[in-house]
Amino acid sequence: MTEGEGTTEERPRLKEYEGEGITVTFEPRRCLHAAECVHGLPEVFDLSRRPWVLPGAAEPARVAEVVRRCPSGALQYHHRPEDAVPEPPDSPTTIRRTPAGQLVVRGDLVVAGPYGDRHETRVMLCGCGASGNQPYCDHSGPCAEPDDEDVPEAR
Incomplete structure (x- = not known):
């Protein structure tokens, strides 16, 4: 860099x-x-x-x-490493915007960030641009407002 x-x-x-x-x-x-x-x-x-x-x-x-x-x-x-069973991603991949603006994404993901690509299965991405932990939401912008609907239901 x-x-x-x-x-x-x-x-x-x-x-x-x-x-x-x-x-x-x-x-x-x-x-x-x-x-x-x-x-x-x-x-x-x-x-x-x-x-x-x-x-x-x-x-x-x-x-x-x-x-x-x-x-x-x-x-x-x-x-365990000998089992080699990572967390399985949801399929199909889903993206949902919360009322506060975050993007709740679940699936087989590759998220680009300041330290390169990260393979993920679940993320909450910043939708307002104010996060200090881009691209992830950190509740430092409008999404800091209380929002009971920002948590997806367990499957």
Whole structure:
């Protein structure tokens, strides 16, 4: 990257939590606090303890189900490397604009950002241009207004 090109943002920080048969990753900057995780599986996701994610506290299939409810994609999962089973993308790919303007996208995605292309299965993209975490929404623009409809229903 040359001077004046790109961004001064830090590379996204990714935290990893290993459990028996499943690993959960968390990217704090993408979390929009939809609380699908803590409401869906409080024995695994508990903000009052450290570490706050204990993937081994529930069956891997149940952990995966709840992680897939995370609309922003801040939470992801993968099974043991020897199983090589990544999170399956929704098919067909869907795009929905929330009343606040975010784009909720689910499917087999490649998202271009300041650090190159990222393969994703779930994202909430900024629709207003005000996010400091482009192309992802960070609720710093008009989408910061309360919006009960911005969380897609679990499948």
